Amino acid sequence: MIRLLIADDQALVRGALAALLGLESDIEVVAQVGRGDHVVEAARTSGATVALLDIEMPGIDGIAAATELRSKVPGCRALIVTTFGRPGYLARAMQAGASGFVVKDTPAAELADAVRRVSAGLRVVDPALAAESLAQGDSPLTERETDVLAAARDGGSIADIARTVHLSEGTVKNHLSSAIGKTGGRNRADAVRVAVERGWL
Missing domain, CATH: 3.40.50.2300 (Response regulator)
Incomplete structure (x- = not known):
């Protein structure tokens, strides 16, 4: 059974x-x-x-x-x-x-x-x-980019995201910029949308 x-x-x-x-x-x-x-x-x-x-x-x-x-x-x-x-x-x-x-x-x-x-x-x-x-292949996002995008889902500021993921604001900006490029998103919110739709987040 x-x-x-x-x-x-x-x-x-x-x-x-x-x-x-x-x-x-x-x-x-x-x-x-x-x-x-x-x-x-x-x-x-x-x-x-x-x-x-x-x-x-x-x-x-x-x-x-x-x-x-x-x-x-x-x-x-x-x-x-x-x-x-x-x-x-x-x-x-x-x-x-x-x-x-x-x-x-x-x-x-x-x-x-x-x-x-x-x-x-x-x-x-x-x-x-x-x-x-x-x-489709595997997610192109690194672990850090995934963490930063996940923290960006709630729409907080760069400072909010930096506190959540324990990184500097400059590093967060770099990861977000890279994630936006890899997802083909127009901006942070669009990158989050694409990553969610593809199951990367």
């Missing part, structure tokens, strides 16, 4: 996934959480062997939760199930140690099959997203 944990911040989606997958004779939904920072504890206490993780959740996102699961509960494999089928998310999820990545409009039978394959130690990736990810 596959012991499944479902993590999604939308109660309706969480309940629907639990109801659909709970109909499978070999899958038992043993835990449901609405926050990314509750995933590890829920996996530990429930003995879950597979965790279905949404990407955008409060606390920490699903990719960070997959990283924590890999280090703290290695017996529980992560399968990302998200509305946001962005190639950059796929690359980040695989680097984080997720065993699979599918989008939420995947038919129920295919989702159940993905859970089984991940449970068996296989990797499962949405084929259209995999092709798009290969065509």
Whole structure:
């Protein structure tokens, strides 16, 4: 029996996934959480062997939760199930140690099959997203540029960003300028938009 944990911040989606997958004779939904920072504890206490993780959740996102699961509960494999089928998310999820990545409009039978394959130690990736990810390539942003752009999402001043990322204002300006060039954005806000759309943030 596959012991499944479902993590999604939308109660309706969480309940629907639990109801659909709970109909499978070999899958038992043993835990449901609405926050990314509750995933590890829920996996530990429930003995879950597979965790279905949404990407955008409060606390920490699903990719960070997959990283924590890999280090703290290695017996529980992560399968990302998200509305946001962005190639950059796929690359980040695989680097984080997720065993699979599918989008939420995947038919129920295919989702159940993905859970089984991940449970068996296989990797499962949405084929259209995999092709798009290969065509687009990896994020061109350095780790520092990514940090600075992420801090710029809230629209703060250069000084605000510098405090957040613990860099000088001049260094922040340099990283922002480089990130704007690499994303092809017209300005800081446009660079953030492009990076988010491609799943680099």
